[in-house]
Amino acid sequence: LGLNSLGLLRKKKKSEVQLNKEVVRVAIAAMKDAADNSDWNFSNKFRLLQAEHLSLNKRHCPVTVLPLYDESIESARKSGFIHEQGLACEKAGLYCKDVLNMEKALEYLNQARECYEKWGSDIKVAFIQKELDALKGKNCN
Numbered sequence: 001l002g003l004n005s006l007g008l009l010r011k012k013k014k015s016e017v018q019l020n021k022e023v024v025r026v027a028i029a030a031m032k033d034a035a036d037n038s039d040w041n042f043s044n045k046f047r048l049l050q051a052e053h054l055s056l057n058k059r060h061c062p063v064t065v066l067p068l069y070d071e072s073i074e075s076a077r078k079s080g081f082i083h084e085q086g087l088a089c090e091k092a093g094l095y096c097k098d099v100l101n102m103e104k105a106l107e108y109l110n111q112a113r114e115c116y117e118k119w120g121s122d123i124k125v126a127f128i129q130k131e132l133d134a135l136k137g138k139n140c141n
Contacts, residue, residue: 006052024053044075048088055095062099066092073111086115090128097135106135 006024028049034042051068054060069092076085093108109132116124 003049003052006049006056024049028053039075040079044072044079044081044084044088047072047075048084048091051088051095052091055098062096062101062104065095066104069095069108082115083119083121086112086119086121086124089115090124093128093131097131102135102138106132109135 028046031042031046031049035046047068051065051072054065054068069088072088073085073092076082076088089108089112093105093112096102096105096108109128113125113128113132116128
């Protein structure tokens, strides 16, 4: 619910912005409580929500946002949640693409593709591969 609301905020649907801001605030607070009670299961999700929330605010630079993605990635890896590790890598890669850090975008998206391959999600692998191909095309120009 929190990631979906953040996605809608990213698309700036004005009619839903205020409602989604409240949903995001509640989701982040709930995920923090969950992580406090079960770090191994919820810490990666909490950090990903934090990173995605900060990534919406253009005042936050990658130095602030990327460590949260990295913490989410590492936490998911330690907990054995390969699909959630892939999701955090994917979101970090798309964030880097948005802030025009193509080198880091390629790095994170390659990691996401590897995670999704291990998880066995052909659809996610294909999606990430399209993103990688597009980025590689931009880097050649």
